Amino acid sequence: MKKGGGGGGGGGGEKQRAQRGVRSDPQREDGSATPVSIMSLAGKVALVTGGAQGIGRAAVQSLLKSSAKVAVVDLNKTVGEQCQNQLDAEFGEGRSTFIQCDVTHGDALRDAFQRTVDQFGRLDIVINNAGINNEKNWEKTIQVNLTSVIKGTYLALEHMSKEYGKEGGTIINVSSMAAFLHSPHQPVYTATKHGVIGFTRAMADAAAQDDYGVRINVLCPAFVDTPLLHTVEDEDNMGKFVKFKDDFKQSMNKFGVLQPPLIAEGMMRLILDPSLNGAVMKITCAKGIHFHTYEPMSA
Numbered sequence: 001m002k003k004g005g006g007g008g009g010g011g012g013g014e015k016q017r018a019q020r021g022v023r024s025d026p027q028r029e030d031g032s033a034t035p036v037s038i039m040s041l042a043g044k045v046a047l048v049t050g051g052a053q054g055i056g057r058a059a060v061q062s063l064l065k066s067s068a069k070v071a072v073v074d075l076n077k078t079v080g081e082q083c084q085n086q087l088d089a090e091f092g093e094g095r096s097t098f099i100q101c102d103v104t105h106g107d108a109l110r111d112a113f114q115r116t117v118d119q120f121g122r123l124d125i126v127i128n129n130a131g132i133n134n135e136k137n138w139e140k141t142i143q144v145n146l147t148s149v150i151k152g153t154y155l156a157l158e159h160m161s162k163e164y165g166k167e168g169g170t171i172i173n174v175s176s177m178a179a180f181l182h183s184p185h186q187p188v189y190t191a192t193k194h195g196v197i198g199f200t201r202a203m204a205d206a207a208a209q210d211d212y213g214v215r216i217n218v219l220c221p222a223f224v225d226t227p228l229l230h231t232v233e234d235e236d237n238m239g240k241f242v243k244f245k246d247d248f249k250q251s252m253n254k255f256g257v258l259q260p261p262l263i264a265e266g267m268m269r270l271i272l273d274p275s276l277n278g279a280v281m282k283i284t285c286a287k288g289i290h291f292h293t294y295e296p297m298s299a
């Protein structure tokens with residue numbers, strides 16, 4: 001399996017940014033800009049769903065390295081507690097907290113947000129990352145990958161938006177390159193990832209027009225080397241679509257497999273670049289971190 005994952009890529013020209021609903025990059029008088037990789041999140045608090053492993057875990061690591069405090073919200077108690085122990089050892093106790101929560105349980109998710117604010121005093125960054133790949137229990141896939149992203153976005157706004165008297169913040173919703181390159185083996189997963197893009201772009205427009213003070217962006221990784229990726233082999237996950245697993249594996253070999261830290265780098269760029277709202281970030285082996293541009297709406 002080809003590994004890859006170049007970095008690089010940026011926001012394109014002014015016209016492209018306009019198409020993406022993105023304001024021009026803020027720059028100093030001399031045209032320089034602070035590299036996002038060294039900007040600090042000291043004093044900021046983040047909440048990451050599905051943060052105990054995979055892409056979410058990499059995002060948690062990057063957030064803590066940037067001096068943020070982080071709530072790791074995850075269904076998996078065992079992995080979550082292991083994650084907490086590792087984070088305490090690396091970053092010191094009190095910098096992060098594991099909250100076991102099934103994001104499909106609305107009251108539990110609301111409680112996880114409140115516990116985060118109660119413990120750390122504020123909320124500035126929310127990454128709706130938790131996701132599954134199950135074409136057998138496809139209703140569950142919709143609940144986790146789309147419904148809970150919508151719920152997580154609305155809960156984030158309750159704690160960050162000026163419409164609720166809060167101080168602002170930023171939200172990242174996690175989609176997938178499956179929304180740009182569909183294939184027969186995961187039709188409902190693909191539908192949820194399309195939905196995350198549409199919902200996020202619409203919410204970003206609402207946030208801008210109604211001055212929420214919150215930037216909302218979507219991230220579309222290609223194949224990433226995590227446990228989720230290997231579920232395509234399982235009939236328990238794929239049902240009758242498991243017959244297409246070889247097509248999927250051919251795509252993986254053709255397009256390459258990314259590593260979670262590069263996805264976390266893309267997330268940090270979305271968090272730290274104040275010009276980005278409504279952006280659709282794509283991360284692939286071929287082009288690294290880059291943005292999707294949409295043709296202007298025509299009558």
Ligand SMILES: NC(=O)C1=CN([C@@H]2O[C@H](COP(=O)(O)OP(=O)(O)OC[C@H]3O[C@@H](n4cnc5c(N)ncnc54)[C@H](O)[C@@H]3O)[C@@H](O)[C@H]2O)C=CC1
Nearest residue numbers: 050053054055074075076102103130131176223224226228
């Ligand atoms: N791995 C890949 O190739 C790609 C993944 N993505 C997306 O990235 C996100 C993260 O995926 P991975 O890190 O690869 O998966 P993963 O399976 O490694 O990690 C997902 C985490 O979410 C948690 N989770 C699952 N259901 C949950 C629920 N109901 N409530 C709370 N937590 C729950 C799991 O316990 C796990 O810790 C997902 O939205 C996925 O669709 C997007 C593109 C590519």
Ligand SMILES: CC/C=C\C[C@H](O)/C=C/C=C\C=C\C=C\C(=O)[C@@H](O)C/C=C\CCC(=O)O
Nearest residue numbers: 133176177178180181222228229232255284286
């Ligand atoms: C069980 C699997 C779970 C997650 C895997 C992931 O969510 C699905 C990814 C599906 C497709 C990935 C496509 C990757 C495409 C590329 O790497 C591009 O470089 C080339 C392909 C098309 C470009 C189209 C575009 O950029 O609009």
